[in-house]
Amino acid sequence: MIRAKEKRPRLQPIDLSKLKTYPLGRRHSKVRVSDFSVAWRRGGSLRRFLQSLPDILAVKTLRAVAQAIARAHRRSRPVIVGLGAHPTKVGLNPILVDLMERGIVTAVAMNGAVIIHDFELALMGHTSEEVDAEIDSGRFGMAEETGRMLNEAIVRGSKEGLGIGEAIGQSINLHQRQFPQHRTSLLATGARLGIPVTVHVALGTDIIHMHPSADGAAIGAGSLLDFRKLAAVVAGMEGGVYLNLGSAVILPEVFIKTVSLGRNLGHALSDITTVNMDFLPNYRPFTNVVKRPTQKGGRGYSLIGHHEIMVPLLAAAVLEELAGR
DSSP, rough: OOOOOOOOOOOOOOOTTTTTOGGGGGGGGGGOGGOOOOOOOOOHHHHHHHHOOSSTTHHHHHHHHHHHHHHHHHOOOOOEEEEEEHHTTTHHHHHHHHHTTTTSSEEEEEEEEHHHHHHHHHHSSOOOHHHHHHHGTTTOOOOOOHHHHHHHHHHHHTTTTOOOOHHHHHHHTTGGOOOGGGGOOHHHHHHTTEEEEEEEOTSSGGGGGSTTTHHHHHHHHHHHHHHHHHHHHHOOOOOOOEEEEOOHHHHHHHHHHHHHHHHTTTTOOSSSEEEEEEEOOOOIIIIIIIIIIGGEEEEEEEEEEHHHHHHHHHHHHHHHHHHOO
């Protein structure tokens, strides 16, 4: 015979009569009224706007990054910008060119897609084709001037012992009449000012690789030379800043290798600031830019937001920080 289960005692609520508390004034609090934003008043200055932001979370990060860049500039330390194509495609070249001309940005590294858009903007004043509209017909990536002129510049530069960035920048400057918007070009600005602009290519990823004028040996030689140039810049960036703007794979992978090279050759790189800025958090930028390079020392920051808003805001904050001192 199966016996009925014995009834368990009714569960009683926990007795809170002996709970220990303490005064609120003795507790650490992460949020204080003194950190709050200030309501905007019409006609205020940019400095006032920046000061009015709440000193909490991303604003604290923005201020820390702006201060790090300003500090590096005052101490004549490198400020390196690593670029995917998106910042150029959303109209930010004038911001970056201005920072280069002011001597704040001292080196630029870019993936192969950036040279496409930088070149087309300088040549025609427009860029970024509608891939969805062109892919079915096979027209995607087939703009004649883009493929021919960029590949010719790369091949010519390789014969002269130039990296891809310097080769294209010099070509634009040499033929300025063909490039009415050359002042918007990061490549041309770097060549004009003597600022290293390096290009880091994965073969087959860029539309110019589809053209018959593409020369794998020249592209590879130019990109390898640019890698070693960037490595030399990173090796000397103690006290400096590296910003990754919109490159999810290529530049984070390149940057971590340059850090390892520098340390292997005796450069400590124990006081560096690294920053990733993108509108999505991605694994490689966080790991290879923000986290791993600063394990030995330094600070890594992540700023999430749209480039077309965040980059001008950061640039303005840097200029205000420099003016404030």
